[in-house]
Amino acid sequence: xxxxxxxxxxxxxxxxxxxxxxxxxxxxxxxxxxxxxxxxxxxxxxxxxxxxxxxxxxxxxxxxxxxxxxxxxxxxxxxxxxxxxxxxxxxxxxxxxxxxxxxxxxxxxxxxxxxxxxxxxxxxxxx
Amino acid sequence: xxxxxxxxxxxxxxxxxxxxxxxxxxxxxxxxxxxxxxxxxxxxxxxxxxxxxxxxxxxxxxxxxxxxxxxxxxxxxxxxxxxxxxxxxxxxxxxxxxxxxxxxxxxxxxxxxxxxxxxxxxxxxxxxxxxxxxxxxxxxxxxxxxxxxxxxxxxxxxxxx
Numbered sequence: 001x002x003x004x005x006x007x008x009x010x011x012x013x014x015x016x017x018x019x020x021x022x023x024x025x026x027x028x029x030x031x032x033x034x035x036x037x038x039x040x041x042x043x044x045x046x047x048x049x050x051x052x053x054x055x056x057x058x059x060x061x062x063x064x065x066x067x068x069x070x071x072x073x074x075x076x077x078x079x080x081x082x083x084x085x086x087x088x089x090x091x092x093x094x095x096x097x098x099x100x101x102x103x104x105x106x107x108x109x110x111x112x113x114x115x116x117x118x119x120x121x122x123x124x125x126x127x
Numbered sequence: 128x129x130x131x132x133x134x135x136x137x138x139x140x141x142x143x144x145x146x147x148x149x150x151x152x153x154x155x156x157x158x159x160x161x162x163x164x165x166x167x168x169x170x171x172x173x174x175x176x177x178x179x180x181x182x183x184x185x186x187x188x189x190x191x192x193x194x195x196x197x198x199x200x201x202x203x204x205x206x207x208x209x210x211x212x213x214x215x216x217x218x219x220x221x222x223x224x225x226x227x228x229x230x231x232x233x234x235x236x237x238x239x240x241x242x243x244x245x246x247x248x249x250x251x252x253x254x255x256x257x258x259x260x261x262x263x264x265x266x267x268x269x270x271x272x273x274x275x276x277x278x279x280x281x282x283x284x285x286x287x288x
Contacts, residue, residue, distance in 0.1 A: 005168070012165050013263040013276040015187045016201050018237040049165075086153070086201055 001036050003053045004029065011052060017083060017090040024060045034061025038069075055084055063091045140198050144212035150205045152198040155184040165265055169276060176270040179259060188261045192228050192241045206230070206238040215285040221254065223247065223284045229258055229272055232281040240277035244284070245269060 010023035024030060037057040045051040062070035074088045135156045142150040165182060189200035193209050200206060209215075210230070218227055223244055231240040242260025246269075249255075256272040263276075273279040 009168060009276065011263075012168065012265060015189060015199075015241075015261075015263055016203060016237055016239050018203065018233070018235065019239045019277075022233060022235070022237075083155075083201070 001033075001040065001054075003050055003057075004033075007033075007053050007057070008049055011049065011056060011083075014083060017087040020056065020083065020087055021060060021090065021094075024056065025064065030057075030061060031065060033057050034065055037061065052084075056087065059084065059088055060091070142194055142198065142200075144209055145214065146212040148208055148212055150194075150200060150209065151202050152190065152194065152200050152205075154186070154198045158182070158184060169262065169265060173268070173270060173274055173276070175274060176268040179267040179269055180261075182264060182266045184264050186261065187263065188241050189238070191261045191267065192243055203237045206241070210285060214288040216288065218284040218286050220256075220284065223256060224286075227284050227286045229256075229260075230283050230285060231275075231277045231279065232283065233278050234281070240275065242272075242275075244272075 004027065006023060006027060010020050014020045014023075027033070034057060037054050038061075040054055045054060059070070059073055062073060070091070074092055077085050077088045137156065138154045139152050140154065142152050144150060166178070170176065170178070185198070186194065186196045187199040187201065189206055190196060190198050193200055193206070193213075200209070215228070218224075225244050225247060227244045229242050229244060230238050233239045240260065242258035244256055245259045246257040247254065248257070257269055258272050258275075259267055259269050260275065261267045268275070272282065
């Protein structure tokens with residue numbers, strides 16, 4: 001498979017795990033690339049950088065699109081694999097976008113109910 | 128000369144701030160990729176950047192700035208802790224001096240890069256700041272402060288008291 005240069009650059013230039021995650025996340029082809037890497041054995045790739053890119057794609061792609069796969073991968077991850085283990089732990093500590101949205105909506109809903117009850121059911125909504 | 132010493136497992140060292148807060152770090156001893164291919168990828172984009180040292184993965188940019196090139200500092204929270212506990216304070220652009228440091232912050236607040244100011248030139252009223260910094264798994268480069276592979280929209284300059 002063809003690894004976009006942006007991904008290779010991100011791996012090489014990264015000083016922090018979040019840098020890699022941001023660069024991967026901003027790639028519009030990420031969903032398609034993730035579908036492809038699910039079927040590839042990274043260790044069978046001769047080029048070390050390509051192999052690493054595939055592993056990153058599998059981890060970061062699963063975080064965004066395939067939670068069960070990500071959870072399974074992150075449980076088995078060794079602490080001694082370059083940046084990858086740090087990327088996994090950073091992802092584990094990030095709030096997933098969907099969960100964050102649900103949490104915000106829930107807070108808003110609770111807030112609306114409280115305000116409504118306190119003011120004789122006049123509904124006040126956040127902008 | 129490359130600084131890799133064979134291939135051995137990743138390691139870490141004892142690293143503290145001035146106030147003795149422990150800083151997580153990581154030394155990676157096995158080279159990631161062919162350094163020549165990696166260098167070519169960036170040097171075509173930043174032709175004016177001057178390569179200062181060969182690629183190594185033992186330390187990263189934050190390790191160069193805050194840990195004397197001994198190890199990588201990769202957690203954003205640790206960089207913030209160092210800035211706070213080592214008495215760094217922000218310096219306005221026009222007051223920056225050689226020896227000050229620059230930190231490049233991403234939109235989410237991540238300190239994605241840092242470097243040391245090595246030269247300041249005033250060319251016909253235009254202040255040009257040059258930085259020595261390490262680019263990820265690559266080597267150290269001397270470059271203009273806004274010519275590197277990192278976001279340059281939110282750069283801050285600091286000096287330790």
